Structure formats: C-alpha cells, structure tokens
Amino acid sequence: MxxxxxxxxxxxxxxxxxxxxxxxxxxxxxxxxxxxxxxxxxxxxxxxxxxxxxxxxxxxxxxxxxxxxxxxxxxxxxxxxxxxxxxxxxxxxxxxxxxxxxxxxxxxxxxxxxxxxxxxxxxxxxxxxxxxxxxxxxxxxxxxxxxxxxxxxxxxxxxxxxxxxxxxxxxxxxxxxxxxxxxxxxxxxxxxxxxxxxxxxxxxxxxxxIDAEAQIHADIHHRFLFADHLDHKEALLKALLEKQDFSQLILFTATRSDTERLSSLVQQWGYSSLALSGELNQSGRNQIMQAFSAGKAQILITTDVASRGLDIARVSHVVNFDLPKHAEEYVHRVGRTGRAGAKGDAFSLVGPKDWVNYKKLEGFLDQTLAFEAIPGLEAEFKGFAIKANKPKPASKKGKPAAGKARAASKGKKVKKKFAFKLTEVGDAPMTIKRKPKAEPEE
The missing domain is CATH 3.40.50.300 (P-loop containing nucleotide triphosphate hydrolases)
Incomplete structure (x- = not known):
C-alpha cells in the first residue's frame, strides 16, 4: 500500500x-x-x-x-x-x-x-x-x-x-x-x-x-556457535571479524567491564571500536552514539543499553558475545541489523555459562536453533544433558507392578533424554559429550 x-x-x-x-x-x-x-x-x-x-x-x-x-x-x-x-x-x-x-x-x-x-x-x-x-x-x-x-x-x-x-x-x-x-x-x-x-x-x-515478539526477523540470518570458555569465545570472535564482510557491527556483552576489555582487544586486532555502557554519563553516551552513527568506528561494544532505540542502516552484523538473561532481549539485540528491508547477520556464542539462557531462548522462539562451527575452532562443549526421570509405578489393573517392572528391565539399556536432537548441522555435528550411564542393576 x-x-x-x-x-x-x-x-x-x-x-x-x-x-x-x-x-x-x-x-x-x-x-x-x-x-x-x-x-x-x-x-x-x-x-x-x-x-x-x-x-x-x-x-x-x-x-x-x-x-x-x-x-x-x-x-x-x-x-x-x-x-x-x-x-x-x-x-x-x-x-x-x-x-x-x-x-x-x-x-x-x-x-x-x-x-x-x-x-x-x-x-x-x-x-x-x-x-x-x-x-x-x-x-x-x-x-x-x-x-x-x-x-x-x-x-x-x-x-x-x-x-x-x-x-x-x-x-x-x-x-x-x-x-x-x-x-x-x-x-x-x-x-x-x-x-x-x-x-x-x-x-x-x-x-x-502485527507479529509476535518471539517471531524471528525474516531478513536476519541467525547463527549459533558453541564455545568452551572465554579464550575460545575470543578466538571465535576474531575469526568471525576476519571472515565476515561487515560494514558496521554491534557486539553485545553481559557486563560493563567486558565492554572496555573487548574494545581494547579488537583494537589490538586492527579494528576501530567504541565501548558503551550504562556507567557513562549522558554526555559521554551521546558522544559515543553520535560517533558510531557517523561511521567513525567499525564496531560498537555495548551492554543491553543499546539493544533498543538504535537505528543505524550500516549495521550489517550483530554478535552476542554473551546471550542475554531475558530471551525477549535477544529479539531486540539482533533487531539492530536487518532494518528497513536490508539483510543482516546475527551470531551468538554459546558456552557453558550461556546454556540456561540458550534453552530459555529456544523455548521462547518455539523452534530448534541450528549450530555451526568454524573449521579449526570446533568446541568440545555441545550442551548439557537433561536427566531422565524414572518411570512411575503402574497403578492400573493388568500392568506389572513396580517391582516386577524393574526386574523385567534388568540387563536392558535405558534411553536418556537430551536437551537437543542428534543432528548434523553445518560443520558442527551435534554429538553428546558424555555418554549416559546405564541404570544400576538391583
């Protein structure tokens, strides 16, 4: 219209x-x-x-x-x-x-x-x-x-x-x-x-x-990568910056201290960057936002203070160095790219400390999220398993009693439930890190 x-x-x-x-x-x-x-x-x-x-x-x-x-x-x-x-x-x-x-x-x-x-x-x-x-x-x-x-x-x-x-x-x-x-x-x-x-x-x-908050933006390519620890996340970030052709990029972190640390780190790698957090006074925040909007830096590193209200057409990529605690905040973070009909890319690094927030996000979006891997930087971490609940004793007539059921199950392997499907996604086969232990015999 x-x-x-x-x-x-x-x-x-x-x-x-x-x-x-x-x-x-x-x-x-x-x-x-x-x-x-x-x-x-x-x-x-x-x-x-x-x-x-x-x-x-x-x-x-x-x-x-x-x-x-x-x-x-x-x-x-x-x-x-x-x-x-x-x-x-x-x-x-x-x-x-x-x-x-x-x-x-x-x-x-x-x-x-x-x-x-x-x-x-x-x-x-x-x-x-x-x-x-x-x-x-x-x-x-x-x-x-x-x-x-x-x-x-x-x-x-x-x-x-x-x-x-x-x-x-x-x-x-x-x-x-x-x-x-x-x-x-x-x-x-x-x-x-x-x-x-x-x-x-x-x-x-x-x-x-118009559309649900949990709906993933169709103009944004969402990609998730496993990470083992902080050093691994930094190595993945460096590889992404080297491999991705970006105009401007916003990097979201969980803490204010990480904004300054990561800003210094990417500058060592040869990229111009600015750090933004709620600790700055309003004048300082305004100067940083204006400088980034004017294209004076390639990367803006920030907490969720910039997840809403920042509208810059040149932002082609968003990277979640840490996943947000609140799943709905993910939608606002990645929404800083792919604006006004443009295409965008959003990368999220998921380590052991991010797993709970990842599961919240997966449930919030109500869909299975695909993981990728960068060759040579594959992670050992593949998520945590969910412990299986033992079956409840049958109470209906005609079904074996709990004791008989346990006796009948001796020697049989018990399947465990895990938090994700065993599927091959991109370069990262989503295999289980730890094998499930067998049920102890009685």
Whole structure:
C-alpha cells in the first residue's frame, strides 16, 4: 500500500516522499488509519517495523486538521523508555515537522534542567520525553497537560519493566480529560502489566497485533556457535571479524567491564571500536552514539543499553558475545541489523555459562536453533544433558507392578533424554559429550 492511499495531508505526503518512503509497512497500513479515526490504540509490532512513523504521521495529521484545545499546552506527547530511543524518535519527528508551522522539544534525564524549563516555556506543540524527567518538570510547574490531545507510549512494556509505572500514572492524571487520544505501542500484547495498565489509560481501544515478539526477523540470518570458555569465545570472535564482510557491527556483552576489555582487544586486532555502557554519563553516551552513527568506528561494544532505540542502516552484523538473561532481549539485540528491508547477520556464542539462557531462548522462539562451527575452532562443549526421570509405578489393573517392572528391565539399556536432537548441522555435528550411564542393576 502506498502512503498516498492513507488519506494523509499533502504536506505529510511530500515529507514522506522526500524521506524516500513509498510503500507503507504493515504496522503503518493498520495503525495510521486506526489512529486517524480518533480512537485509542493498543498495538504490537516487532522492532524495525516502522512503528515510529505509524504514530508520528497520524499525530501530525491531527495537528494539521484539528483546532488546538489549548494555546499553551503541548498538543502531542511521546514517551519513550530510554534516552537513546527518545533521541531516535525526536530525530524522525524533526523531519516530519519540517514543512509545518509546528515546533517540538526533546526532554531527557541527565541533561540541563534549566535549559529544558526554558524550552518548555516556549510552548512547544510536540514533546518527546523520558517519563522520569518529564514528571520532574510537571512537579515544578514548568508546563501543563490540560490541553494534551494525543499521548503516545512507545515500547510501553519496556517502560513498565524499567519501573516507570508511577511516572506514567502521574502523566495520565495530569492529562486526564475526555478529548485525549492515547496510542500505546508494545513489543507484545501478551504482557500482563501492559494489559492491566492499558485498561486504565485506554478507552475501548482498537487492538492491532502485527507479529509476535518471539517471531524471528525474516531478513536476519541467525547463527549459533558453541564455545568452551572465554579464550575460545575470543578466538571465535576474531575469526568471525576476519571472515565476515561487515560494514558496521554491534557486539553485545553481559557486563560493563567486558565492554572496555573487548574494545581494547579488537583494537589490538586492527579494528576501530567504541565501548558503551550504562556507567557513562549522558554526555559521554551521546558522544559515543553520535560517533558510531557517523561511521567513525567499525564496531560498537555495548551492554543491553543499546539493544533498543538504535537505528543505524550500516549495521550489517550483530554478535552476542554473551546471550542475554531475558530471551525477549535477544529479539531486540539482533533487531539492530536487518532494518528497513536490508539483510543482516546475527551470531551468538554459546558456552557453558550461556546454556540456561540458550534453552530459555529456544523455548521462547518455539523452534530448534541450528549450530555451526568454524573449521579449526570446533568446541568440545555441545550442551548439557537433561536427566531422565524414572518411570512411575503402574497403578492400573493388568500392568506389572513396580517391582516386577524393574526386574523385567534388568540387563536392558535405558534411553536418556537430551536437551537437543542428534543432528548434523553445518560443520558442527551435534554429538553428546558424555555418554549416559546405564541404570544400576538391583
């Protein structure tokens, strides 16, 4: 479907065409018409699906076509869980408002509070913000939300997971009037807290589910490699960097200390890199993100602080040096590549300490994941076996008693169940490391 078929204002269509977008994505095809009716919306769509424009375009349509409820209050408020995502949204918003008489502001934690209060005093029509800092300004009376026409929550599940429920309730209370429209976007609609919170904020919402959070991105090639230990992981990483033709690459680690260590290591191998973690102040994080976005480094090494909200077209590869503890975070990590129709590659190194997280991921995605190996760097580790449960004594009539059953089984081999199938995958035959022990004879 072309954007011209969505009944958008000609100025918005001109902007979309200038940005190089012709065909609307699936979430845009469904969310834009639904939001333009004025009804509340509860929608889910995977990362990289174009949901930012799915709510910015109907928001701008409302401003262009409807009279403002207030001369001073913001008309549209977009809330995002992280500074990085808020900055990404604001970047797209500035492009969308370019050919309109409206202006916008970005309000983030960790930045100059007084400068933000001055910006809010200029009565921006649209505000993009993180919840905590926005509530600080509300409490100081720097602006009001009595005339707010549209409240948009991007990645509502993430905001609730990060503990912003109190702030979101305060914002809802400050803008609680019958003419407010609320759009709530979440990675999944199967999030109990999202549904409970949505019941408070939304009035008879239209529900849109594009695809499940657990669905693997079709434009990304997912590959898993076994690793024996830390040194083996580093050897695998070096081999991947040498063998893969990548434009830019994001390397995810489990700990903050590993970001600096691995950044120094890949620099020794001859690659330019940057390290990003939550320990840095906001100014430092901004500088690193801007430098990587500008192509000043080949590799960004980060914790999950960059798993959402980072949209860089040149990222062709993602490597999980450590698997995330929460399976859904894997989807957001690998979603940093394969964006806007481009192809991407995601590699995950699975060692003994990653095995529990791997099994969670396998169950979350509800499919068998294939393992590969790099010739000369094959791992001995092939996963851990699951202990078999002993059969329960039969209780039904006609079946042998437990004692007789044990006697009948003497001398017979008992099959053990393992956590994966014995199949040949790529260069790595998935064989069992330890042979199962036979049942002891009685």
């Amino acid at each position: 072309h954007f011209s078929e969505l009944a958008l204002d000609r100025r918005l269509l001109a902007t979309v065409a200038h940005l190089g977008f012709n065909q609307a994505t699936e979430i845009q095809q469904q969310a834009i018409p639904a939001a333009m009716t004025g009804r509340d919306l509860l929608a889910s769509s995977r990362t990289g699906s174009g949901k930012t424009l799915a709510y910015l375009l109907p928001a701008m349509q409302r401003l262009l076509k409807n009279k403002a409820l207030s001369k001073r209050d913001p008309r549209v408020l977009v809330l995002a869980p992280t500074r990085e995502l808020a900055k990404q949204v604001y970047g797209q918003l500035r492009l969308v408002v370019a050919n309109t008489p409206y202006h916008s502001e970005l309000i983030l934690g960790g930045e100059d509070f007084n400068q933000q209060s001055k910006a809010l005093a200029k009565d921006p029509h649209l505000v993009v913000a993180t919840p905590g800092r926005l509530v600080d300004h509300l409490e100081h009376g720097h602006f009001y939300l009595h005339g707010l026409e549209m409240l948009i929550l991007d990645e509502a599940d993430r905001m609730l997971d990060l503990g912003f429920a109190k702030e979101l309730n305060a914002i809802h209370k400050a803008a609680d009037h019958r003419k407010r429209q609320t759009l709530m976007f979440s990675a999944t609609l199967d999030h109990a807290q999202v549904n409970e919170f949505g019941a408070k904020l939304l009035q008879s919402p239209t529900r849109i589910r």
